Amino acid sequence: xxxxxxxxxxxxxxxxxxxxxxxxxxxxxxxxxxxxxxxxxxxxxxxxxxxxxxxxxxxxxxxxxxxxxxxxxxxxxxxxx
Numbered sequence: 001x002x003x004x005x006x007x008x009x010x011x012x013x014x015x016x017x018x019x020x021x022x023x024x025x026x027x028x029x030x031x032x033x034x035x036x037x038x039x040x041x042x043x044x045x046x047x048x049x050x051x052x053x054x055x056x057x058x059x060x061x062x063x064x065x066x067x068x069x070x071x072x073x074x075x076x077x078x079x080x081x
Contacts (some may be wrong), residue, residue, distance in 0.1 A: 003050055008036055016046045016062035023050035 002015045006026045015022045016058045024047050025040060039045040 001054060001056070003054075006038060008032065009034065012041070012047065013037075013062060013064075016041060016059070019059060019061035021047040021057050023054060024048070025050045039051045 001021045003017065003023045003025055004012045004015050006024050006029060008013070012022065012024060022041075024041070026038070026049055029035070032054075038047070041062070042049065044062075045060045047059070048057070053057070
């Protein structure tokens with residue numbers, strides 16, 4: 001189980017990549033980008049907001065690398081032609 005703060009998208013992404021349950025301790029942030037990112041993590045069961053209690057749960061691993069690699073390869077092959 002991992003607890004991260006909401007002030008770093010990179011740190012949270014790396015924690016979610018482990019496949020372990022990730023709780024996000026939300027700090028005041030004004031950026032709508034941050035709000036959208038965390039809402040997406042919660043909706044897709046990659047992380048949960050930390051509300052004072054910790055319960056074990058099966059997180060879904062955030063694996064953007066596997067999703068993005070085929071897209072990059074396809075675009076590179078089109079660019080070379």
